[in-house]
Amino acid sequence: MAIAARREWPVKAEDENELVELARRGDRDAAERLLLRHELLVFRLVRNLLPRGEDVESAVQETFVRALRGLPRFAGGATFSSWLAAIAVNLCRDRLRRHRLVPFVPLEKSGDDDDPGPLDVLPAATPDPERQAMARQAVGRVRQELGRLPGRQREVFALRFFAGLDLEGIAAALGVDIGTVKTHLHRGVQRVRRAAEEALP
Amino acid sequence: MNGHLTEDELDALLCGDDLAGERADHLQECLVCRRRRDGFLAAIEDAAADDPEVPTRDRVRRAALAQWSGRNPVARRWWLAAAAAVLLAVVLPFAVQRAPAPAAVDTDAVLRQVDEVLARDPLAVMASDDVLETVVPAQAATSPGGSAS
Numbered sequence: 462m463a464i465a466a467r468r469e470w471p472v473k474a475e476d477e478n479e480l481v482e483l484a485r486r487g488d489r490d491a492a493e494r495l496l497l498r499h500e501l502l503v504f505r506l507v508r509n510l511l512p513r514g515e516d517v518e519s520a521v522q523e524t525f526v527r528a529l530r531g532l533p534r535f536a537g538g539a540t541f542s543s544w545l546a547a548i549a550v551n552l553c554r555d556r557l558r559r560h561r562l563v564p565f566v567p568l569e570k571s572g573d574d575d576d577p578g579p580l581d582v583l584p585a586a587t588p589d590p591e592r593q594a595m596a597r598q599a600v601g602r603v604r605q606e607l608g609r610l611p612g613r614q615r616e617v618f619a620l621r622f623f624a625g626l627d628l629e630g631i632a633a634a635l636g637v638d639i640g641t642v643k644t645h646l647h648r649g650v651q652r653v654r655r656a657a658e659e660a661l662p
Numbered sequence: 663m664n665g666h667l668t669e670d671e672l673d674a675l676l677c678g679d680d681l682a683g684e685r686a687d688h689l690q691e692c693l694v695c696r697r698r699r700d701g702f703l704a705a706i707e708d709a710a711a712d713d714p715e716v717p718t719r720d721r722v723r724r725a726a727l728a729q730w731s732g733r734n735p736v737a738r739r740w741w742l743a744a745a746a747a748v749l750l751a752v753v754l755p756f757a758v759q760r761a762p763a764p765a766a767v768d769t770d771a772v773l774r775q776v777d778e779v780l781a782r783d784p785l786a787v788m789a790s791d792d793v794l795e796t797v798v799p800a801q802a803a804t805s806p807g808g809s810a811s
């Protein structure tokens with residue numbers, strides 16, 4: 462039962478439908494393969510929709526459980542990834558509402574969060590420390606601006622850039638039309654890009 | 663139009679729209695415009711990149727699966743079927759024992775009496791019906807429906 466082998470499960474649409482069908486009938490192995498395929502999407506989404514310090518792991522776990530229990534209601538009209546994303550977004554909305562949370566704690570200074578970000582663990586071979594510092598600042602500004610976006614814009618932005626869904630997938634996940642997705646995405650990109658560019662040379 | 667990409671063009675490009683031919687050519691050749699596009703995408707990628715370690719992912723996934731399979735409808739259906747089978751196995755013998763079996767009780771009494779008669783006189787088997795009627799009174803004639811006397 463090697464997990465490594467499972468990760469090589471071919472990503473084909475028909476296989477996915479088969480997995481969904483098996484999981485729906487209670488096949489634990491099929492359910493695990495489904496989760497394996499899409500778990501990063503959920504982790505990235507949840508982490509970027511909930512405020513820092515919120516329990517991301519429990520939110521991801523709950524998303525998985527809701528998805529698996531809801532499988533009998535999954536019609537197959539949408540892709541599994543956009544359906545899963547919809548569950549994650551709704552769960553994050555619930556948590557934000559329940560705790561009256563502000564999506565992100567705005568950073569006082571760009572890039573000075575406690576967690577070591579990916580740029581803090583770059584290999585020593587990375588050339589220019591100045592560029593590195595600027596890139597780190599840009600990441601900080603992206604996160605900060607993302608936290609300031611209105612809810613729907615932030616969701617669309619996260620679904621596009623962190624969960625990697627296409628416009629149709631985002632529309633399906635949020636239950637809106639593609640025009641609405643484009644409008645929110647355009648506004649979100651406009652704001653986040655400008656914020657990032659302020660930190661870049 | 664040979665100038666750099668406008669803000670709108672750049673945003674549209676990042677939203678996934680295609681640039682018109684000439685503008686696409688410009689992007690291809692212009693380092694400044696490419697740097698703006700790539701700088702944004704790199705910042706996004708870095709912001710997204712702190713994914714959890716594999717052990718964390720495994721733990722969360724397995725916890726979810728355990729929570730699900732403990733209460734998933736298919737598993738629950740099996741559990742209910744098993745519980746029903748056990749219940750039947752326990753209750754059925756009691757139900758059978760408690761069912762009234764009046765004929766059995768009467769028959770025992772009759773047989774005991776017959777045995778006593780036979781013990782006293784083996785030739786009694788040859789006895790006529792009226793003799794038997796005397797030895798085995800009303801109970802022997804008990805119909806399946808009742809044991810009235």
Ligand SMILES: [Zn+2]
Nearest residue numbers: 666667692695
């Ligand atoms: Zn240019």
